[in-house]
Amino acid sequence: MESIVTSGDISSAVVDFSLLSLFLRADLVVKSVIIILMAASIYSWAVIVEKLVKMKKLKQLENEFDEIFWSGNSFEDLFETFNYNQN
Template sequence: MEADIAANAIDLGTNTDFSLLSLFLKADIIVKAVMISLILCSVYSWAVIIEKYRLFKKINKSSEEFEEKFWNSKSAENFYNSLPNNLEDPMSLVFQNAMENLLKKKSKTNLSERMTAFLEGGIEKEMSKIEKGFTFLATVGSTAPFIGLFGTVWGIMNSFQSIAISRNTSLAIVAPGIAEALFATALGLLAAIPAVVAYNKFNTDAKKYLEKLENFSKRFLTII
């Protein structure tokens, strides 16, 4: 009898498909939901990562070009009048917004204070656009491992239930459930690690760009 059980266990272990697709299809509905949510989070995280990588590469280059043209111009007003309508560079937009408000109000009273307020408002507006998506990356990075862990715990619970129902402690009985559970953990880490790394990098890049905008604003104020 024991020999027959051992033989059956070996056959089960040999015939069990442990491919990723098979693990997903055989998983419990709760574990499947966890896996799908983690996969979606990972996909969207990578979309944000690629978009932000391209954004910082673009605005760093465009801002350098803008500063070079600005400081080589004869006057701020002439440079403002020569700007195209379809501006996308954040530094250009901060300058344009400040000049629009300055030219609308001809009064020279408290000029420095008003220009400071215009520039700070423009910087805040542009940085909110740049930092869009950062919260999602931070959320995925901090919660994805725990979501995966929940799927793991649920899968292991199912494995113990299988042992209780079959009254068989063979590894072949519990291996599929444990494999599904560990797959959920792996997906949690797969979603979290890139999100954390990207958030830290882009957060640093954003701080550097904010410093660049603030430095430009201070220098611009000195010529007003």
């Protein structure tokens, strides 16, 4: 009743578990979900990088404003400087 497994039987039963082979052997639904998740991940990282770039630019603008604000000029000069830059 019990079968004896030899080392030759084990070596012939080795299955490739690489990501590519698992993807290629997967069902259409699984492939679709994987592709959708990868696209969502790429989009998320793009948004993260965009926000980091914007935050860096805002930090630079904040530092420029602080430097001008604390320079000791009058508020009229400060208003004219920033009103001129907006137009």
